[in-house]
Amino acid sequence: MLKQLAEEGVRSLAIFGLAKNAGKTTVLNALTQEAEDVGLPLGVLSVGVDGEERDVWSLKEKPAVRVTAGTLVATASSLLDFQAGGWELLESLPFHSPLGRVTVARALRPAKVKLAGVTRLEAVREVNRCFRLRGVRLTLIDGAYDRKAAAEPGISDASISVAGAGMAKTLEGVVRKVETFIGIFTLPDSGEDETLREAGLTALREGRLAGVCEGKVETLPFSSLLLRSDDWEELIGRGAWTVLAIPGSLTDATLERIAAASPLTLLLPDPTRCFASLSAVRRYYRQGGEIRYLSPVRLAAVAVNPVSPEGHAFDPSELKERVSEVCNPIPVVDVLRDDLTAHSPFRKGKTGNSGEPAAGGELSVDG
Amino acid sequence: MDEPTEKALLWHRVWSRFQPSTPMGQQAKGLLSPFMPGEERQWQASLSEQERIMECRKKRPDWASRVEAHLCRLPDIRPILKRMRRGGTPGVADWFRVKQFLWEGRACRRRLAEAGLERALPGDEGRWEAVLRQLNPESRLHPSFSLSDAYDPELADLRNRWSEWDRRFREAGEQQADNVERDYGIRRNLEGEWVVDRRFADLPRLQADPRLRMVRGTPFEWIFQPVQTEEEKEAGACRESLQRRLEEKEAEVLHRLADRLRAETDFLEQAVREVKRFDLQWARVRAAETWEGTCPTLSQGEYRLEGGVHPAVQESLREEGDGLTPVDIRIRPGATVIIGPNMGGKTLALQTLGVVVALGQYGFLVPARSLAMPLVPWMAGVIGEGQQAEAGLSTFGAEVDRLARLLNRPSSGLLLLDEIGRGTNPVEGAALSAALTCYLAENRHWAVHVTHYQEVMQVEGIRAYRVAGLKQDDLPEPGEGEWKRELRSRMDYRLLPWSEGDEVPREALGIASLLGLPEEIIESARQSMERAGRDETGNPDY
Incomplete structure (x- = not known):
């Protein structure tokens, strides 16, 4: 999977959990192993420190990330003292993790390391830059629990989400949650529509709403859709909008408010900004509206983990099969049971997800 | 400071x-x-x-x-x-x-x-x-x-040997595991474990196989780990021993x-x-570099500032599209007085002097065309509103309290005073201001006193400056658009040496009118001044 991603030009891959203790570290370890097997120079960093104490598979104390010789890591330099002879410390970066200044180091032999997360987007970009200068072809970004932000297009080129048994007490519950996530994450992008793209870029550049009226883009004097009634009426009354590009987030409440006024095309910067529920999104589509993303996230795969840290477990084959049904055509992998190299990452067309959403996002289904 | x-x-x-x-x-x-x-x-x-x-x-x-x-x-x-x-x-x-x-x-x-x-x-x-x-x-x-x-040459040797035994350990394990996988058609995961479905047909045979041991189970699967062979145990022990020696050597x-x-x-x-x-x-x-600093020189007992600017004020004015008149002033031990109209930049001149001298004393190239200065043990200002409600002191009380403490300092310093006595009634305020200036004129401090009181100008032994001010009747009209800018453009902020016979500037009423005070108040104040002038001089044209 990794080799193919690298060949397709993916230079950073985010791994993020859909719930706490989803099994992210296990996936990360599987990927570092795969990178070694296929000879891919790898860098690893984390975008936050989460509180997981135990590994979800073995229920033992949570292991640090395993890296092979030659792998580059970005972490607090103090965390490298535990295996003093195992690291070459290369560069100290001008920002701090919660555990101290971030240092880039190369593993001289197979090692285990705790990753102290960097917290700012610019810092992630700086680490990526440093990795690339030193020959890294693919950076794995460990997005701490529920850090979907790691999947932001500005941070990573593609992502793998991890769904674990801990997401719900029942298999059905897990499948429904994955379905919601997939439905939201794989909504269409702006495609080849230049006006739509211009509106989205204007909204991002200005930090304000941008509307399209009679084919022309207009910047509006509002930074979000959290508006007072009179502002809201002014917005709606200003023109016959066909598109509204939002620089920030979308929630159920704002979606319903727009639907009540006039369903139109809403353009968000990327899927990590959509906090609306799948049912609200479905309703909006039924009412004639549409939601698109300026920059889609390439979801390369969904990893599943059938064992919950709370003690319950699902039948691994059944979980994988059910999750695959709602993720199709995005591949679903179980890194402890499957051969990763046998799976191809998902890629939909050159422009990303332009077209229909994945199976989980079937918007004609009642929500 | x-x-x-x-x-x-x-x-x-x-x-x-x-x-x-x-x-x-x-x-x-x-x-x-x-x-x-x-x-x-x-x-x-x-x-x-x-x-x-x-x-x-x-x-x-x-x-x-x-x-x-x-x-x-x-x-x-x-x-x-x-x-x-x-x-x-x-x-x-x-x-x-x-x-x-x-x-x-x-x-x-x-x-x-x-x-x-x-x-x-x-x-x-x-x-x-x-x-x-x-x-x-x-x-x-x-x-x-x-x-x-x-x-250390031993480091390389230990590391090579560790790698060799690590390879042997892995290979020994691989060999055994490959055999198990061939026999049962199962594959290890990346943890080196076999995850076997409970419905697996060969499960009983697997459970009885001495090459594996069952480590845990879920309702759906059993998890097995390989049992180490003798060769693997030996390689593992050597690797462990080398690992310890390696760590000891690294610590050494x-x-x-x-x-x-x-x-x-x-x-x-x-x-x-x-x-x-x-x-x-x-x-x-x-x-x-941000204020185009020049090198101050050492002088014995006198400050000579030419073309001094306050960098922060200059920046603010520049943002508004205005320029700043640089300050030229000489300060000798004793009292130097600055007098001038309201909004004539007297306080800014005091702040500029203070900032330029402080930068000089902190070892900076200063924002001035030139500065000659002595090094002094301290500088302090009594500038602006100093009301200390929490200390139970009024504006006047706070000012006098601070002044008293500064005057009692044992060594000589640069003292910047802004309109001392303005916080009380004008008769006593003027008397106090003049008396203080007189005291400072005979004192060892470098004191600069900004004032409106004419009485201060009559103190002997002072060096005095006046703000050049506005030309006669050159005040902008009230309500004239951007009056602040207008006023700035008409005001001559230069400090000029004051000589006996120079008039004390009186432009307060005109400026108050510009600021929007009702005209009837301004007019009433004018009449009151005229009456006071007649009473004092008997000359109705004063």
């Missing part, structure tokens, strides 16, 4: 332009002291060095950017040196920081040598390199750090390194001090 003075002079807005690049410099900024009487030679040397740095920066901006980049990457190694002094052994992360310091410090020193400034950092090129090589045993110098094989190398570098602690501490000192100089120059 105390806090009220700093506040009154808008000092923080100027001080914030002084930004050292290294952590040591940033910390030192908070503790920086001004140069004191007796330190005149060091003061002049420091200023001369800054002039040289400024010239180099101006001539070679690229060179300046490179020096700046090295300074920004210099880490603070003082905690590590302190630990070494106490006999501690730094870890690899610490050594990396020390090496970074040496690497960047040496590079910075080389850059400075290009401009003939290498003496700013201690030692010579050879010394820096010799210490750096302690942390770089390979022949090629590089900025990274690891416990490389070059530190770290100790040895600490012992060797401990001998260099004096040099490293001196290097840190000098880097910090140079960083402060560099940051002073960068700040002074």
Whole structure:
């Protein structure tokens, strides 16, 4: 999977959990192993420190990330003292993790390391830059629990989400949650529509709403859709909008408010900004509206983990099969049971997800 | 300079332009002291060095950017040196920081040598390199750090043997596992475990197979791990033993390194001090570049300021599209008085003098065409509203309280006074203001007193200035658009020496009218003044 991603030009891959203790570290370890097997120079960093104490598979104390010789890591330099002879410390970066200044180091032999997360987007970009200068072809970004932000297009080129048994007490519950996530994450992008793209870029550049009226883009004097009634009426009354590009987030409440006024095309910067529920999104589509993303996230795969840290477990084959049904055509992998190299990452067309959403996002289904 | 003075002079807005690049410099900024009487030679040397740095920066901006980049990457190694002094052994992360310091410090020193400034950092090129090589045993110098094989021949041997036994251990395990997988048609996961469905047909045989052991189960699966073979056990034990020896050897190398570098602690501490000192100089120059600083000179007992500007006020006015009239003034021990119309820039002249002199005393190139100054043990201001409600003091009370404490100071300093006595009734206020000026005229302080009171101008022995002010009847009309800008453009803010016979400026009513006070009030005040004038002089035309 990794080799193919690298060949397709993916230079950073985010791994993020859909719930706490989803099994992210296990996936990360599987990927570092795969990178070694296929000879891919790898860098690893984390975008936050989460509180997981135990590994979800073995229920033992949570292991640090395993890296092979030659792998580059970005972490607090103090965390490298535990295996003093195992690291070459290369560069100290001008920002701090919660555990101290971030240092880039190369593993001289197979090692285990705790990753102290960097917290700012610019810092992630700086680490990526440093990795690339030193020959890294693919950076794995460990997005701490529920850090979907790691999947932001500005941070990573593609992502793998991890769904674990801990997401719900029942298999059905897990499948429904994955379905919601997939439905939201794989909504269409702006495609080849230049006006739509211009509106989205204007909204991002200005930090304000941008509307399209009679084919022309207009910047509006509002930074979000959290508006007072009179502002809201002014917005709606200003023109016959066909598109509204939002620089920030979308929630159920704002979606319903727009639907009540006039369903139109809403353009968000990327899927990590959509906090609306799948049912609200479905309703909006039924009412004639549409939601698109300026920059889609390439979801390369969904990893599943059938064992919950709370003690319950699902039948691994059944979980994988059910999750695959709602993720199709995005591949679903179980890194402890499957051969990763046998799976191809998902890629939909050159422009990303332009077209229909994945199976989980079937918007004609009642929500 | 105390806090009220700093506040009154808008000092923080100027001080914030002084930004050292290294952590040591940033910390030192908070503790920086001004140069004191007796330190005149060091003061002049420091200023001369800054002039040289400024010239180099101006001539070679690229060179300046490179020096700046090295300074920004210099880490603070003082905690590590302190630990070494106490006999501690730094870890690899610490050594990396020390090496970074040496690497960047040496590079910075080389850059400075290009401009003939290498003496700013201690030692010579050879010394820096010799210490750096302690942390770089390979022949090629590089900025990274690891416990490389070059530190000890035994390290390489142990590492090779460890790798060999690790390979044997893995191969032995692989062999056995491959056999199991061939026999049962199952595959290990990346954890080296077999996850087997409970419905697996060969499960009983698998459970009985001595080559595996069941480690845990779920309602759906059993998880097996391989049982180690004798060969694997032996390889594992050798690997473990080598791992321990390797760790011991690595710890030994770290100790040895600490012992060797401990001998260099004096040099490293001196290097840190000098880097910090140079960083402060560099940051002073960068700040002074923002106000086109010039070098102050030492004078005996007199301040001579020409073309002085307040950098923060100049910046604000520039943003509004206005210029600033520079301040020219001479201050001798005794009292210097400034008189002028309202909004004539008297207080700004006082603030400008204070800021320029304070920057000079803190060793900066100053925002002035020229400044000659003595070094004094203190400067303080009584400027602006000083009401201290929490201390139970009114404006007048706070002012007098502060003044009393300043006048009682044992040594002579620069005293900046803004309209003393304005907070009480005009008769007593004027009397107090004049008496204070008289006291200061005979005193040892360098006192500058801004006032409106005519009585003050009659004190003997003072040096006085007046704000040139507005030309006769040149006030803009009330309600005239941007009256503030209008007023600024018509006001002549220059300080001119005051000579006997000069009129005391009276433009308060015109300015009050401009500010929008109802005309009936202004008119009533005018009539009242005329009446008072007739009563005093008997001349109805006063």
